[in-house]
Amino acid sequence: MSTSKPMALVTGGASGMGLATVERLARDGFSVAMVDRVRELAEREAGRLREWGLDVQVRVVDLTDEAAVRAMVQALPPLTALVNNAGVFDERKFTEVSSDDFRRAYEINLIAAATLTQEVASRMPDGGRIVNIASRAYLGARNHPHYVASKAAIVGYTRACAMELAPRGILVNAIAPGLIETPLLRALTPERLAAQLALQPTGKAGRPEDIAQAVSFLVSPQTGFITGQVLFVDGGKSLGGSGA
Numbered sequence: 001m002s003t004s005k006p007m008a009l010v011t012g013g014a015s016g017m018g019l020a021t022v023e024r025l026a027r028d029g030f031s032v033a034m035v036d037r038v039r040e041l042a043e044r045e046a047g048r049l050r051e052w053g054l055d056v057q058v059r060v061v062d063l064t065d066e067a068a069v070r071a072m073v074q075a076l077p078p079l080t081a082l083v084n085n086a087g088v089f090d091e092r093k094f095t096e097v098s099s100d101d102f103r104r105a106y107e108i109n110l111i112a113a114a115t116l117t118q119e120v121a122s123r124m125p126d127g128g129r130i131v132n133i134a135s136r137a138y139l140g141a142r143n144h145p146h147y148v149a150s151k152a153a154i155v156g157y158t159r160a161c162a163m164e165l166a167p168r169g170i171l172v173n174a175i176a177p178g179l180i181e182t183p184l185l186r187a188l189t190p191e192r193l194a195a196q197l198a199l200q201p202t203g204k205a206g207r208p209e210d211i212a213q214a215v216s217f218l219v220s221p222q223t224g225f226i227t228g229q230v231l232f233v234d235g236g237k238s239l240g241g242s243g244a
């Protein structure tokens, strides 16, 4: 593994916006650790990126396994950038969502990110960057209250971390994506997807590269005075209404 380059770690890096972010940060000059629980997918995608000369390493970890996460970080060089992107999404009616649904959503969307952040931040050089992928849904959405609550929680955690780490010049921000074309959207029925698209002021979903671009901006050394913020990358959906 190259040690001359700054190192970044992207969770959920084998798919969707995580994969686009791995590629983007590698093109920006980072040595990137792609962390995911799906070995075959991660190896295949990382191999494809390496064929283009990009510096990408795979770490296969289930991020809800706290001991494995801490061991993985201790075996890596200190990280200049951390992107907590891995997340799970499913739809449940408000009247049917269970306490286990809430626990599953919180376990990966909040607690896994917090564990990893704590371990990484303890060795991160001053001036490092942390980006958490939240969701526009944290403002409110129907049919997934457990997901909405977990994403509101990661926004709160982002603000807490920004306060804690500001004295070391470590900047912590969140991105709130709107509808983005990734495999995660398979959790929506065609009818629900059409209803979501109808609410997009731009009339279309975003691409994983739109999120990667925003991450690249927030981890850049040129972006030195933004912390504790939520950047909406959602084609205007957070403006409210359909524009009609």
Ligand SMILES: NC(=O)c1ccc[n+]([C@@H]2O[C@H](COP(=O)([O-])OP(=O)(O)OC[C@H]3O[C@@H](n4cnc5c(N)ncnc54)[C@H](O)[C@@H]3O)[C@@H](O)[C@H]2O)c1
Binding pocket: 011, 012, 013, 014, 015, 016, 017, 018, 035, 036, 037, 038, 061, 062, 063, 064, 085, 086, 087, 088, 089, 108, 133, 134, 135, 136, 137, 176, 177, 178, 179, 180, 181, 182, 183, 184, 185
């Ligand atoms: N796609 C959207 O429209 C959308 C909108 C708003 C927010 N988000 C958020 O963006 C993030 C990325 O979503 P995506 O759409 O690219 O999803 P995706 O399903 O394409 O990718 C998620 C990746 O995370 C990995 N992952 C999940 N749980 C894991 C675990 N316990 N350990 C290790 N890896 C794990 C999966 O294996 C997968 O590769 C998520 O946090 C999601 O909630 C997505």
